[in-house]
Structures are given as C-alpha cells and as structure tokens.
Amino acid sequence: MTPPRRRRRLPEHEQPPPPADAGRQRASKNPERLYVVAGADEDGARAALDLVTLIVARAEPPPSAPPEQVAVLRLCAAPLSVAELSAYLNLPFSAMTVLLTELLTAELVQARAPIVRQSIPDRSLLEAVMHGLQRL
Amino acid sequence: MDFNGSDTIPGPRTEDHLPHTAQAAVKIVIVGGFGVGKTTMVGSVSEIRPLTTEETMTQAGIGVDDNYGSESKTATTVAMDFGRISITDQLVLYLFGTPGQQRFWFLWNGLFEGALGAVVLVDTRRLEVSFDVIGRLEERGVPFVVAVNSFPDGPRYPLPELRAALDLSEEIPIVACDARRRASSRDVLMTLMRFLHSLAMTGSLT
Numbered sequence: 594m595t596p597p598r599r600r601r602r603l604p605e606h607e608q609p610p611p612p613a614d615a616g617r618q619r620a621s622k623n624p625e626r627l628y629v630v631a632g633a634d635e636d637g638a639r640a641a642l643d644l645v646t647l648i649v650a651r652a653e654p655p656p657s658a659p660p661e662q663v664a665v666l667r668l669c670a671a672p673l674s675v676a677e678l679s680a681y682l683n684l685p686f687s688a689m690t691v692l693l694t695e696l697l698t699a700e701l702v703q704a705r706a707p708i709v710r711q712s713i714p715d716r717s718l719l720e721a722v723m724h725g726l727q728r729l
Numbered sequence: 730m731d732f733n734g735s736d737t738i739p740g741p742r743t744e745d746h747l748p749h750t751a752q753a754a755v756k757i758v759i760v761g762g763f764g765v766g767k768t769t770m771v772g773s774v775s776e777i778r779p780l781t782t783e784e785t786m787t788q789a790g791i792g793v794d795d796n797y798g799s800e801s802k803t804a805t806t807v808a809m810d811f812g813r814i815s816i817t818d819q820l821v822l823y824l825f826g827t828p829g830q831q832r833f834w835f836l837w838n839g840l841f842e843g844a845l846g847a848v849v850l851v852d853t854r855r856l857e858v859s860f861d862v863i864g865r866l867e868e869r870g871v872p873f874v875v876a877v878n879s880f881p882d883g884p885r886y887p888l889p890e891l892r893a894a895l896d897l898s899e900e901i902p903i904v905a906c907d908a909r910r911r912a913s914s915r916d917v918l919m920t921l922m923r924f925l926h927s928l929a930m931t932g933s934l935t
C-alpha cells in the first residue's frame with residue numbers, strides 16, 4: 594500500500610508578518626543572543642502578553658478592586674501563565690489580556706516575558722530543557 | 730462568569746504552584762489533525778492536569794441571506810489544550826496541543842513564532858491531514874520533528890516511504906511514538922530538543 598504524497602506548496606504571496614524585531618535582527622551582523630525575552634522593546638513599550646507570560650501579584654487586592662481583579666490577584670500569588678489564568682477563570686485569552694493590562698497599569702501584577710525562538714538558538718537554554726525532560 | 734464567588738475559583742493545587750523564582754517560560758507546540766493524539770500527548774507528559782484555554786473569533790457572515798434580520802457575524806470558539814513541565818526553578822516549559830487548520834493559527838498570534846519548535850503528530854491512517862500544517866511550519870521557519878502515532882489499525886510504512894510521502898528532507902527527524910505513554914512522549918520532545926540543538930551547532934535554523 595502506498596501512502597498519499599504531500600505536494601510542496603507554491604511560495605505564497607501573502608507572507609506572514611515579520612516579527613517585530615526582525616529589522617533589528619537583520620541589521621546586526623553578529624547576533625550572539627539567540628533567544629530574547631519577548632517584547633523587551635527598545636522604547637520600553639510594554640510587551641504584548643503571550644500565552645506563557647508569567648504573571649505574579651505585586652500587592653494585595655485593594656478594597657476597591659472589582660471581583661475579577663481580586664480573583665486574578667489571588668490566583669497569581671505564585672507565578673502563573675496567562676494561559677493558566679485564562680483556563681482557571683474560564684475567560685477567553687483576549688479577555689484575559691484586557692484584564693491583565695488593567696492590572697499591569699495599576700501595578701498590581703508583574704509580567705515575566707517568555708523566552709522566544711530566535712534565528713539561531715541558544716544552546717545553553719536547549720541543554721537546560723533537555724536536562725529537565727530527562728528527569729521526567 | 731461570576732467572580733463574586735472568588736473564594737471558590739478553582740486554581741492550581743498547592744503542589745502545582747510554580748516557585749517564586751520562576752523567571753520565564755518557553756513553549757513547544759504539538760500540532761496535528763483531529764484525533765491524532767494531541768491532547769493525549771500533552772496529558773502524558775504534563776506535571777499538571779491538562780488545562781484548556783479558549784479564544785473567540787468573530788467572522789463576518791458570508792451568507793447574509795441565510796441570516797436575514799440577524800447580526801451577520803458568527804462567533805467561533807477555538808480551544809487549545811496545554812500542559813506544563815518545570816525545567817528548573819527559573820524555567821518552565823509549556824506544551825500546547827493545537828489543531829492543524831490554518832484558521833486556528835491566526836487566533837493564537839505569536840504561538841508558532843515564539844515556540845522553540847513543534848512536534849507534528851501524524852496518524853498513518855490519515856497522513857494527508859498533516860500535509861498542510863507541515864507546509865505552514867516550513868513557510869514560517871518553525872523547526873519541527875514528526876512523531877508517528879501507532880494506532881493498531883494504522884498502516885505501517887517503511888521510514889523512507891513515509892519521508893517521501895511527507896516530502897521531508899533528510900535532516901528532519903521522524904520518530905514512532907505512543908502518545909499515551911509518558912516515556913514515549915518525553916522521547917519525542919527529546920528528539921525535538923536534540924534537533925534544535927543540532928541546528929544551533931550548525932548555526933542555522935531551517
């Protein structure tokens with residue numbers, strides 16, 4: 594029996610948008626950092642929240658805090674990803690990011706940005722992940 | 730949802746709390762067609778009970794006539810399962826089981842771009858459902874390995890035949906797995922990490 598065969602797709606006209614820092618990366622001829630912390634923007638603009646951005650409460654909920662903010666602050670007394678918060682609170686991801694942006698603005702939570710793939714990988718990061726998996 | 734009962738909001742079990750030292754997370758995507766075993770693989774290696782996150786997308790209605798008098802927008806909800814593995818006190822790995830269809834990808838902006846890499850799960854009974862996703866990963870430059878789930882009634886193709894069918898170049902690893910078994914799923918992830926490491930050694934990604 595012969596399996597069906599994949600046909601390579603023709604190059605597409607609509608390319609995916611380049612990552613925000615693509616220009617910077619290309620400009621640098623000698624990149625040594627291969628995974629960067631997402632959204633560590635040069636302008637200091639706040640990073641977009643990723644599914645795996647870790648959120649940590651910085652303060653007790655103020656008495657005026659609406660219940661949904663109180664719920665988030667309770668949950669992220671220990672670090673918790675945006676995806677986990679979305680799952681526990683049963684909120685769609687985009688609604689979760691709106692809520693978290695309010696909390697970030699009010700400085701009630703801290704966001705720890707994920708490490709994202711770069712054009713050339715960081716071997717020590719990969720080795721750390723391999724060691725972690727070996728212990729599973 | 731009702732947040733007033735926030736005392737009763739389900740959260741992680743105490744033993745599932747990440748340490749305060751957790752600084753950053755990385756993610757790996759497990760992608761494949763319907764029913765290939767994505768949820769099973771996420772669940773078998775995750776240290777937490779797998780969770781589900783959702784996103785809602787509204788689409789402009791196409792058949793306006795069918796919707797006469799009603800809002801010509803439809804909402805589609807897409808769910809994605811995920812799990813977690815603590816790597817060190819500072820680093821956490823998240824695994825996302827993602828449907829292969831293109832329309833889901835737009836919803837999860839950045840999911841594939843930011844992932845260290847992807848595992849493409851294929852079922853030999855329906856190889857063709859994986860063709861599109863492999864093409865998309867190639868286009869986006871997302872490094873991936875292929876894991877072949879062994880369903881008892883699935884045809885067993887020799888590796889070269891499978892490689893030819895999927896039109897994969899020699900360097901892309903193809904491994905057999907049983908997504909129900911933790912050790913097997915872990916080995917698939919190790920294969921991906923070793924592949925990424927070899928790319929790091931040669932200094933290039935796809």
Ligand SMILES: Nc1nc2c(ncn2[C@@H]2O[C@H](COP(=O)(O)OP(=O)(O)OP(=O)(O)O)[C@@H](O)[C@H]2O)c(=O)[nH]1
Nearest residue numbers: 762763764765766767768769878879880907908909
């Ligand atoms: N024999 C065998 N069965 C498997 C394996 N992986 C998954 N299954 C079974 O296949 C069925 C589908 O698995 P799921 O993990 O739900 O697949 P999925 O990709 O998440 O499916 P959707 O989310 O519906 O697209 C379940 O009944 C699993 O028990 C495997 O490696 N071997």
Ligand SMILES: [Mg+2]
Nearest residue numbers: 767768810826
């Ligand atoms: Mg599933």
